[in-house]
Amino acid sequence: MVQSEIPNIIISRLPVYLRALRHMQGQGKQTTNSQELGEQVGVSAAQIRKDVSQFGEFGKQGTGYDIAFLVKKLSEILHIDRVWDLAVIGMGDMGHAIARYQGFADRGFRVAMLFDADPAKIGTRLGSFVIRDAAEMIPAIKQAGIQIAMLCVPASTAQAVTNQLVQAGVKAILNYSPINLSVPDGVRVQYLDPSVGLQRMTYYL
Amino acid sequence: MVQSEIPNIIISRLPVYLRALRHMQGQGKQTTNSQELGEQVGVSAAQIRKDVSQFGEFGKQGTGYDIAFLVKKLSEILHIDRVWDLAVIGMGDMGHAIARYQGFADRGFRVAMLFDADPAKIGTRLGSFVIRDAAEMIPAIKQAGIQIAMLCVPASTAQAVTNQLVQAGVKAILNYSPINLSVPDGVRVQYLDPSVGLQRMTYYL
């Protein structure tokens, strides 16, 4: 029997709920409810309840949700009740910033390897890492079993590098390059092109 | 009479179409069609035609779309047939990378001002800019008439800085901080939290 299919649009909201819940935790709150959480993240209370109830009965009538419990459940659902190793490809300014980013630690991720093709960068240190030769990328990622890559290379090489990542067994790519990537079924891409983000707002200015 | 309301979900796809069209242009292509563009960006041909036709009749039966013409029209629709000045707030690793990002130039944007609250950074140069004191932010942004900000400060100060940006007249915020922002009506926020992007994929791993 196939696991019943949860719409991707629901999955995409869960990390946002989780972020808000952890923020509440940081403020010392113990419980919340669909109304409050909904206001926090900008969705209706009904939608919060509907989304969360896809995965179980995590709330209590009359009192709402225990924050710590819901955080635990959402973390399990999103498979971040473990630590995922990340490979960062491309050590320009953006790759550099990602490699040093402190925000992964408590959210399920850890930078594990850095790659660049520039001989001037290969072998140099960045924090506790040594930048590795992109030519070794496929065997290195394969051997480490890394499934997630942060793509920070220029648009001109992004598709070629992506093909290599797919060969290396990568299943999820966070793409900072301003280009649409073509990947086979079973590989996921999330796009973080800043110009696209800006252009989604200028329409309204 | 109110301008007929275009759904936001359509607007949000236009920058992606535009990016793909410019990529085709860079390859020397003159024309395309809804089928080809759809495959490029991962949406159906019918949806491409429906989306684009909200704004006029930009195609030709039998031949498809002239790429240069469609690029021009989409640029006008998205209001990027001009250059928008950006203020970058927070000169950590991420703000640093954004300030030096070369990808804004031909997509309608230009970094115009950098701010940080750290006395060690204030007054230092970054490329052709001098990092300014965040304490001067409100009058400086107001005076320059800047409407778009890139928020690269830590989560702990993001909401307070956002309130100042709103006071300064900013209407669009690209938020790199891992936090939900509360803003008044008329102000838009786009979120680029890398952990959220990653968590949207780990569910499927």
Next chain:
DNA sequence: TAGATTGTTAATCGATTAACAATC
């Protein structure tokens, strides 16, 4: 118990797709 809030159903709303006449 009374009040509050969930989980869930049914109704509504909106977005996507299929199909095809129009026309280049």
Next chain:
DNA sequence: TAGATTGTTAATCGATTAACAATC
């Protein structure tokens, strides 16, 4: 002209909301 592809309509599909019984 024949072939191709648009723009658009109607049908389908899916997501959101409203409402309320269940229950803490």
